[in-house]
Amino acid sequence: MRFLVALQSKDIPIPSEIQLLFNADGLPLSKSGSNEFWPILVRIQGYDYVFAAGIYQGRGKPADVNVYLKLFAAAQLAHILYHVGVELGDIHHLKRSGLQFEGQTINVSVCGMSSDAPATAYILNIKGHNAFHGCRICTTRGSWTPTISKRTNARSGGRVTFPDINAPLRSDSSFRKRENIQHHSNNHIRSVVEDIIDDLTADVHLDYMHLVCIGCFKKILNVFFCHPFDNIRLSPASLLAISAFREHIRQYIPNDFARKPRSAKDLPRWKATELRLDLLYLCPKEIRAKLMRTMQTNY
Numbered sequence: 001m002r003f004l005v006a007l008q009s010k011d012i013p014i015p016s017e018i019q020l021l022f023n024a025d026g027l028p029l030s031k032s033g034s035n036e037f038w039p040i041l042v043r044i045q046g047y048d049y050v051f052a053a054g055i056y057q058g059r060g061k062p063a064d065v066n067v068y069l070k071l072f073a074a075a076q077l078a079h080i081l082y083h084v085g086v087e088l089g090d091i092h093h094l095k096r097s098g099l100q101f102e103g104q105t106i107n108v109s110v111c112g113m114s115s116d117a118p119a120t121a122y123i124l125n126i127k128g129h130n131a132f133h134g135c136r137i138c139t140t141r142g143s144w145t146p147t148i149s150k151r152t153n154a155r156s157g158g159r160v161t162f163p164d165i166n167a168p169l170r171s172d173s174s175f176r177k178r179e180n181i182q183h184h185s186n187n188h189i190r191s192v193v194e195d196i197i198d199d200l201t202a203d204v205h206l207d208y209m210h211l212v213c214i215g216c217f218k219k220i221l222n223v224f225f226c227h228p229f230d231n232i233r234l235s236p237a238s239l240l241a242i243s244a245f246r247e248h249i250r251q252y253i254p255n256d257f258a259r260k261p262r263s264a265k266d267l268p269r270w271k272a273t274e275l276r277l278d279l280l281y282l283c284p285k286e287i288r289a290k291l292m293r294t295m296q297t298n299y
Contacts, residue, residue, distance in 0.1 A: 003049060004101050014104060019045040019111040022053065022072070025119045026061050034059045040072050045111055065125055066192050110196050112203035117210050124204065125191045126184050129211075130160050133182040136206070140167035141182075172199045213275040218267075221278075224287065225267055234287075239264050245286045253277070 007014060021043045029035045038056040043049065053072050062068035094108040113120070117129040120136075127134045132142040146158035170180070176194060178184055197203045227233040234242075246261035253260050258273040261282065270278075 003044060003047075004106075014101060015046070015106065016104075017107040017109065018099075019109050021045055021112050021114055022110065023114050024068075024123055025115055029057075036060060038062065038068065040069075061122060064189065065123055066189065069123070069192050110198075110203075112205055113193065113197060114205045116207045120204060120207065123191060123193055124200070125187070125189050127182070132160060133180065134160070135162055135167075136170065136201070136204075138167040138169050139180045139183070140164040170201050172201050175200045209272045213272040213279065217275050217279050218270070221267055221275075221287075225264055242286050246282070249282070 004014060023041045023043075024038065026036045026038045029037060035057065036059070038058075038061055040053045040055070041050055042053045056062055056068055095110070098105045098107045100106075113123065115123060121128045121134070126136070129136070133139075134142065140162050141164070142160040142162050144158055145161045170183075174180065175183075194200060223232060224234050225239060243263040243265065246263060250260045257277050259271055259277070261274065261277065262270065
């Protein structure tokens with residue numbers, strides 16, 4: 001049953017505005033094959049209502065992002081609009097004129113996009129988050145930081161870091177004008193998302209799960225638990241105490257949290273929900289007190 005009709009049948013007031021939040025990401029169909037699904041999911045904000053606006057299937061992600069988003073940009077003329085309660089039109093027409101439902105005009109807007117960092121870079125056709133010009137917040141240029149081996153002090157690999165914290169911020173205008181051209185992909189393809197979203201900096205949400213939980217916080221814990229230098233890594237006794245604390249507190253974690261704490265030795269397999277539990281609730285108690293003062297400041 002269509003969304004607005006369903007609301008009406010439940011005596012829920014028809015909203016004066018419908019805000020659409022969309023997400024796109026890829027997932028493999030099997031562990032041994034290269035076929036993938038790339039669904040485009042749409043959520044109507046304020047309601048527990050999510051539907052698929054389209055699904056791409058193929059070997060890897062689509063080569064051209066605009067081919068992938070073409071039907072979504074046109075709102076699929078029947079599929080998406082069927083779910084929100086009308087039969088004809090496209091997303092641009094809906095944003096301009098709204099939709100009519102039993103004599104009531106309902107405004108329609110795309111309030112944003114919420115995808116993980118790799119999918120966001122693909123959809124906006126910009127450099128990845130680990131590129132030198134990959135920061136989506138400001139125009140800083142990253143620096144290559146080599147990894148130092150404990151045994152030989154040789155440089156083996158490394159990562160891109162962003163030490164400049166005072167670089168000019170990006171804006172919707174500067175993004176559309178390509179003022180920092182190095183931030184955009186070299187193929188110079190303009191994503192149709194730019195025609196759908198009003199503010200490409202404020203309305204394209206940052207990926208909290210990958211940037212904070214699996215990104216920064218897990219890297220910090222890897223330093224404390226697994227770093228090759230003894231003066232940085234926590235002692236075996238501290239790691240055992242942390243694991244014992246986590247095992248003991250499992251019984252007191254309510255069902256509001258999807259996962260219970262696990263031992264420190266299982267850190268490579270911790271999920272984002274476990275990392276968030278540690279970041280917000282457990283780490284100030286179990287880890288911070290065991291760090292040296294200089295490491296506490298860094299933490």
